[in-house]
Amino acid sequence: MIKDLNKLRNIGISAHIDSGKTTLTERILFYTGKIHAIHDVKGKDGVGAKMDHMELEREKGITIQSAATYSTWGDYAINIIDTPGHVDFTIEVERALRVLDGGILGLCSVSGVQSQSITVDRQLRRYEVPNIAFINKCDRAGADPFNVTEELREELKHNAVMMQIPIGLEDRHEGSVDLMTRTAYYFDGDNGEIVREEECPEELVDQMEKYREKLVEAVADLDDEIAMAYLEGEEVTAEMLEPVIRRLTLEREMTPVFVGSALKNKGVQPLLDAVVKYLPCPLEMEYEALEREDEEQTVELFPDAEKPLVMLSFKLEDGRYGQLTYCRIYQGTLEKGQDIYNMTSDAKHKVGRLVRMHSDEMHEIEKAEAGDIVALFGIDCYSGDTFTDGEIEVTMTSMFVPDPVITFAVEPKSTEDYQNFSKALNRFSKEDPTFQVSRDKESNETIIGGMGELHLQVYIERIRREYDAEINVGAPQVAYRETITKRTEFDHTLKKQTGGSGQYARVVGYIEPTEPGEEEYEFLNEIRGGVIPRDFQPACDKGFKDAMQEGQLIGFPIVNVRACINDGDNHAVDSSDMAFRIASRQAFKDAYKKADPVILEPIMKVEVECPEEFSGSVLGGINRRRGMITGSKTRQGYAIIAAEVPLSEMFGYSNSLRSSTQGKAEFTMEFEKYSPVPAQVQEALIEEKEREEANS
Secondary structure, three states, X not given: OOOOHHHEXXXXXXXXXXXXXXXXXXXXXXXXXXXXXXXXXXXXXOOOOOOOOOHHHHHHOOOOOOEEEEEEEOOEEEXXXXXXXXXXXXXXXXXXXXXXXXXXXXXXXXXXXOHHHHHHHHHHHHOOOOEEEEEEOOOXXXXXXXXXXXXXXXXXXXXXXXXXXXXXXXXXXXXXXXXXXXXXXEEEOOOOOEEEEEEOXXXXXXXXXXXXXXXXXXXXXXXXXXXXXHXXXXXXXXXXXXXXXXXXXXXXXXXXXXXXXXXXXEOHHHHHHHHHXXXXXXXXXXXXXXEOOOOOOEEEEOOOOOOOOEEEEEEEEEEOOEEEEEEEEEEOEEEOOOEEEEOOOOOEEEOOOEEEEEOOEEEEOOEEEOOOEEEEEOOOOOOXXXXXXXXXXXXXXXXXXXXXXXXXXXXXXXXXXXXXXXXXHHHHHHHOOOOEEEEOOOOOOEEEEEOOHHHHHHHHXXXXXXXXXOEEEOOOEEOOEEEOOOOEEEEEEEEEOOOOOOEEEEEEEEEEEOOOOOOOEEEEEOOOOOOOOHHXXXXXXXXXXXXXXXXXXXXXXXXXXXXXXXXXXXXXXXXXXXHHHHHHHHHHHHHHHHOOOEEEEEEEXXXXXXXXXXXXXXXXXXXXXXXXXXXXXXXXXXXXEEEEEEHHHOOOHHHHHHHHOOOXXXXXXXXXXXXXXXXXXXXXXXXXXXXXXXXX
């Protein structure tokens, strides 16, 4: 274990799908000595990338699960999490960023800033993760890292500054020139493992000086000492720049940009140098937890091995020896045989096996300290649970979990498969908070929900392979929502007398729509004078929540509503929690009918990339699917079309796009927002619901 926290980096690599994240991680592991041979991501050599250890990942050539590993670079220890690029597996990125200190934002030198780059950047901002950028694939035809740096500034609003310029591009890409030191780096040997330093090539000197001046100017804009030296005509040296760039990167005021080609083994070693130079160690981060008894009170955590233990479980995996729980230790020390306490469930556990993960390999350790990322066996918990040693009672905020937007009805093909089918659903819903399992009360069907078709198809395939359970899958269903469009008042009295004590409650108030971006549900309590006793007021809140579980248009949950109680009445004998809960539920339902309810549908952000000659066909296809074009641009003969399209219209789009573009287009899709459906669509959905109810 590394004792010097200044020499520890916890980093993740995030990027749009197919930007070379796993290839880059593979090279990092090779150059840091963690693996002794480089393997292809798609597994063409029969082995596959170290970090894509799942059979499905190697077949599809994509990352499905985040994988953790650790390595050393010089005398620095680096914990690395490789994350998926596909938006369907966004929870893997969320959970990784929740526990990391720094990030590498990967970009393709040809495609530049893409739709998922924007999503990843939003996630980095959500967790305030300092990051550097790596523009990969400089060996590809059409590579232009200078343009990509401009896109970083314009589209992602980064203060992006090039730290290197490439030596040649496309098939002439040889290496890079460091703008700080004016040194040229070439990468020799079979796998680019020998770094050769030379003077900057003569033909690049002018370009190098031009971009070095831009770098110095950008730093001078944010630092007075550098500004003074620059204005007085002094030589601004690398030694002067480095600590300032580090500070600006940690403060997220600057994004240093590096260039290279992971596949061709160029530029990875300087990127590793940049990781240790510019990304934070645990001592430079601010961590806090919430008091368990009073979640309004925050407690500052400090990465000190002597302090009480606090750690967060961020990922679960069902391993050969039971549940494997990945944890980030924020404070204190964790030892084999130690008792730990789950702050969520109050359960006490003894630490049996303690391991550090190298993809799917486990390396046994005796203890771990603040700053480390480790895994435990045999601890029954959920992703996002906080553990302590019992000396401190705090909980850490968990990661952001988006709601599912698509569902399938599933069932085992035979009764023999039922037990394995149930085991699989229990395991996957525990491991992945965005994979949700429910039961339809009317049809009694098992419903699985997720972030997209690929997300659910991967789990269906894993059930078949890992649990040997054949399943029937229904057509995909959209996760609609309902809401109201105007304020409506209610005054409802519940009065029941059935011999003995009865039930009495009167609730008065209103429901109204909330603004987009506000809470999905808000309860306002404006009771004065005790007309509803304080003990019964929370029951009104529960009654409103009950009513919002199922809307009256097509039976989907109700969102974006503020419910207020401001008057009422009670009876000394007949009033109870249950009476006020029932009265509030009925009051909400009555008011809902009069509040002009509407159905909301998930709108997806779609980005299509196709040769320019097919752009008309693509635009027409999007329009036919009720899509709204939000932007378009061209890059090197390709049209990039951005649109917002209802999810219900996107089923089968992949085949349609292939046939209309001769298989030359590709698209990405992610959830953007909920919007009201057009009136005719709403009528059709209500009619369909009524038919289903009549048939059942």
